[in-house]
Amino acid sequence: MKALPVLPIAIPLATAIVTVFLGRSMRGKIVVSLTGGGASFVSALLLLKAVWGGGTLVHAMGSWPPPFGIILVADLLSSGLVLLSSGVALVTLCYSVGYVEEAGQRLMYHPLFHLLMLGIYGAFLTGDIFNLFVFFEILLISSYALVAFAGEDYQLEAALKYATINLIASAVFLVAVGGLYGVMGTLNMADLGLKIGQLQDPGPLLTIFLLFIAVFGAKASLFPFYFWLPDAHSSAPTPISAVLSGVLVKVGAYSILRVSTVIFVTLGPEAKGWILALAAVTMVVGACGALAQSDVKRLLAYSSVGQMGYIILGLGIGTPLALVSTLLFIVNHALAKAMLFLTAGVVIEATGTREMKNMGGLSRTMPWTAGAFLVGVMAIAGVPPLFGFFAKFLLIQAALEAGYGLLAALAAALAIVTLWYLFAAWQQIFWREASGHALQHAPRLMTGSGLVLAAVILIGTVCLNPVVDFLKSVEAQLRQPDAYVTAVFREVMNPSGTP
Amino acid sequence: MTTMLALTIGVLFGTGTFLLLRRNALKVIIGLSLISHGANVLLVTSGGFAGNRPPIIGPGGVPYVDPLPQALVLTAIVISFGVTAFLVVLLYRLYQRTGTVDMDHIRKLRG
Numbered sequence: 001m002k003a004l005p006v007l008p009i010a011i012p013l014a015t016a017i018v019t020v021f022l023g024r025s026m027r028g029k030i031v032v033s034l035t036g037g038g039a040s041f042v043s044a045l046l047l048l049k050a051v052w053g054g055g056t057l058v059h060a061m062g063s064w065p066p067p068f069g070i071i072l073v074a075d076l077l078s079s080g081l082v083l084l085s086s087g088v089a090l091v092t093l094c095y096s097v098g099y100v101e102e103a104g105q106r107l108m109y110h111p112l113f114h115l116l117m118l119g120i121y122g123a124f125l126t127g128d129i130f131n132l133f134v135f136f137e138i139l140l141i142s143s144y145a146l147v148a149f150a151g152e153d154y155q156l157e158a159a160l161k162y163a164t165i166n167l168i169a170s171a172v173f174l175v176a177v178g179g180l181y182g183v184m185g186t187l188n189m190a191d192l193g194l195k196i197g198q199l200q201d202p203g204p205l206l207t208i209f210l211l212f213i214a215v216f217g218a219k220a221s222l223f224p225f226y227f228w229l230p231d232a233h234s235s236a237p238t239p240i241s242a243v244l245s246g247v248l249v250k251v252g253a254y255s256i257l258r259v260s261t262v263i264f265v266t267l268g269p270e271a272k273g274w275i276l277a278l279a280a281v282t283m284v285v286g287a288c289g290a291l292a293q294s295d296v297k298r299l300l301a302y303s304s305v306g307q308m309g310y311i312i313l314g315l316g317i318g319t320p321l322a323l324v325s326t327l328l329f330i331v332n333h334a335l336a337k338a339m340l341f342l343t344a345g346v347v348i349e350a351t352g353t354r355e356m357k358n359m360g361g362l363s364r365t366m367p368w369t370a371g372a373f374l375v376g377v378m379a380i381a382g383v384p385p386l387f388g389f390f391a392k393f394l395l396i397q398a399a400l401e402a403g404y405g406l407l408a409a410l411a412a413a414l415a416i417v418t419l420w421y422l423f424a425a426w427q428q429i430f431w432r433e434a435s436g437h438a439l440q441h442a443p444r445l446m447t448g449s450g451l452v453l454a455a456v457i458l459i460g461t462v463c464l465n466p467v468v469d470f471l472k473s474v475e476a477q478l479r480q481p482d483a484y485v486t487a488v489f490r491e492v493m494n495p496s497g498t499p
Numbered sequence: 500m501t502t503m504l505a506l507t508i509g510v511l512f513g514t515g516t517f518l519l520l521r522r523n524a525l526k527v528i529i530g531l532s533l534i535s536h537g538a539n540v541l542l543v544t545s546g547g548f549a550g551n552r553p554p555i556i557g558p559g560g561v562p563y564v565d566p567l568p569q570a571l572v573l574t575a576i577v578i579s580f581g582v583t584a585f586l587v588v589l590l591y592r593l594y595q596r597t598g599t600v601d602m603d604h605i606r607k608l609r610g
Contacts, residue, residue, distance in 0.1 A: 153593070156589060159589055160605075167579075168531065171537070174575055175541055178538070178568070181542075181546065181567070
């Protein structure tokens, strides 16, 4: 029970190590890897259940009490995101078994995949800024290697761009951490939140906060740090594209949310203008970029940039309604974009091309895939019965209530552009005249994985009320940074952990 | 001492940024590692670096310097070493396949 927050980090680590040492046995690697993925998902479920029932869980690594030791903090937001990403990861892992060629699976695919997930779960769970940096580096270096995994020229080039921009971001992260430590003398998030409240003169804190926004923006593809994303997400092997677009960019959004609600509570309003402006430009750039694409994976990658703009817009507005809509956006985009990449991968496998103009008429031969893709298109575009619609609706309502009429109009206009390019893509791939190409048979496992995510989206739509109620309690918890601080320091008062 | 360190940090960031803007990808990688060094030195300085003082509490309460930033920098150095090594291998692979390290010639992904 006490060790629950460690499990989502320990399980992928163990799986990665075991899969490295399994040598070249492919069957063994697949079995261990899927077991590890399943175990991560189950541990995330248990974690969320424990947090939901018993409040924020804190684990001091090596029993060093905060603020000296590194702590893991699982509140509703962290454990919810761990559950979401471990679910997407599990489905993607099943898909990978059918997708990644045998040589790759015999080599390092499975260990790298689990290390990537380890970094993601760790970033969600850690309660220490420098530890966040370390987990960022773990997830980044695994994802560089995975983007370049098949070793084609364009993949190497995308990985080089991706690694370069994120290495600069890492250096900036260190500068920001150094500045923060120089001013505050601590790096524990809860301790920072406590001390910042008592600070007389904010000094360079606004600068430090904006440095953090830039660093996390580079992960969350905020304008002007987005340009690596369309290359990296479209060049990566398809299951990795799904994880990068579905889960990894959310780590950036989560970190912005975390530092602005726990640490820089007092600075929120001053930096708001910056965040809103960058988010608005990101939305425009993503939508316009997607309009111009003929390659299906590039189109989906640009659409991710646009959707991240919406997510960060919600963070910037920052009213309770806006935060609920942002969280709904994160859930919707994680599931739907991962699913779109997976089904696009099935189509690419079947037709042997990524150009949408060379596809066409596939709804007759691949009805299930066409249906799944349509669900994803409707979810991202925000067509009424699906919860993508409610996310956009709530966001526009929140913007209007907070007095940002112009931003609300922009969000609504770009929602129509999103609708346009996504339906145009669906129509080009599945509707028109058949192109007459001979179709390859895509493995059942790949089609099935896409359908599972489509089913989850539909179930989520049917159970919209419980989902929104849950997100409201997440948001209510975010509103009380004091509760976060108290939960962390209860550990110091009472190290044995008995309440 | 602080002025000296500030100048060092400035020079490291300046040359690093200059090299980042080159077309030769190898120079970009060198620039990246210079910038990482700059960030590391800055991190050490932020803990109140004071020349000859040790980062441990000695006998009889000898004045010591905050050890935390130095521990952080060790981690950061190892990480940037690993990432730089990966980047060099990546570039070497790209060089083997395309025969150039000029980004203008390598660049195929646009728009």
